[in-house]
Amino acid sequence: MQTQVIRAESRGKADYGWLKANYSFSFANYYNPERTHFGVLRVLNDDVIAPSTGFDTHPHDNMEIITIPLSGRLMHKDSMGHTSFIENGEVQVMSAGKGIFHSEYNGSDSDELNLFQVWLFPNKKNVEPRYQQISLSTVEKRNELYQVLSPNDNDEGVWIHQDAWFSMAKADAGWETIYKSKKAGNGIYLMVIEGELEVADTLLNKRDAIAISDFSELKLKAISDAYILIMDVPMNN
The missing domain is CATH 2.60.120.10 (Jelly Rolls)
Incomplete structure (x- = not known):
C-alpha cells in the first residue's frame, strides 16, 4: 500500500476577491509538479464564491466534471440548454465530451457558496455532451x-x-x-x-x-x- 497525506494548509491557494480557492492539484496560477493529478483525478477545487458572482461562460471538452455544493446555491447555465440551481445535498455531473460552454454563479445575493468541483479524465473521447443532477437524499x-x-x-x-x-x-x-x-x-x-x-x-x-x-x-x-x-x-x- 502506498499513501500520501495532503494536509489542508498545504493546498494551493488563491484569493481573487470574489473567489477564494483551494487547489488539491495544479490549477490556474498554482503549479506543483508533484501534484498534477492522481490517476484520472485531475482537479479537486474547494471554492468559496461571493454572493452574485461567479464564472462567466467558458468552454470544456473531454472531461468529466462533478460539482458538489457544500453550502449555498449554484446557478448553472450551459450550451445544452440547461438552466438549473444546484444546492447543498445535490450533485451535478457534466460529460463535456466533444465540447460544451457553461457558466456558474452563486445563486444568492447574500450568502457565500462553497463547493467542490472535481474533474476526471474520461475513458471515452468526443462523446455527446451530457448533464445529470440528483438529490443525495435518495x-x-x-x-x-x-x-x-x-x-x-x-x-x-x-x-x-x-x-x-x-x-x-x-x-x-x-x-x-x-x-x-x-x-x-x-x-x-x-x-x-x-x-x-x-x-x-x-x-x-x-x-x-x-x-x-x-x-x-x-x-x-x-x-x-x-x-x-x-x-x-x-x-x-
Whole structure:
C-alpha cells in the first residue's frame, strides 16, 4: 500500500476577491509538479464564491466534471440548454465530451457558496455532451458509506464515462467501517470535509486528504463526527 497525506494548509491557494480557492492539484496560477493529478483525478477545487458572482461562460471538452455544493446555491447555465440551481445535498455531473460552454454563479445575493468541483479524465473521447443532477437524499444514509457516482447509468448516484466510484459518509464519532476497492488497480483519494477521521494509521482533520494506491481494503474510523468523500479512480489516465 502506498499513501500520501495532503494536509489542508498545504493546498494551493488563491484569493481573487470574489473567489477564494483551494487547489488539491495544479490549477490556474498554482503549479506543483508533484501534484498534477492522481490517476484520472485531475482537479479537486474547494471554492468559496461571493454572493452574485461567479464564472462567466467558458468552454470544456473531454472531461468529466462533478460539482458538489457544500453550502449555498449554484446557478448553472450551459450550451445544452440547461438552466438549473444546484444546492447543498445535490450533485451535478457534466460529460463535456466533444465540447460544451457553461457558466456558474452563486445563486444568492447574500450568502457565500462553497463547493467542490472535481474533474476526471474520461475513458471515452468526443462523446455527446451530457448533464445529470440528483438529490443525495435518495441515497444518503447516516453512519454508512453511500454511493454518489459510478460508471453505471442504472446504479445509485450519477454516472460518468470512467471506471470511478465516489462515496460519501456522514458519521458519528466512533463509527468504523471497512472500505473495499471497487476495481482492481484503482486507488482512492479521500477528503475529510468535516471532522476527524483515522485511516491507514493516520489522523486526518477537516479538509485533509489521503491518496492511497496498491490496496484492496482499508479501515476507516471517525474520531469525531465526520463528513467524508472517497474517490475511487483508475491510476492510469
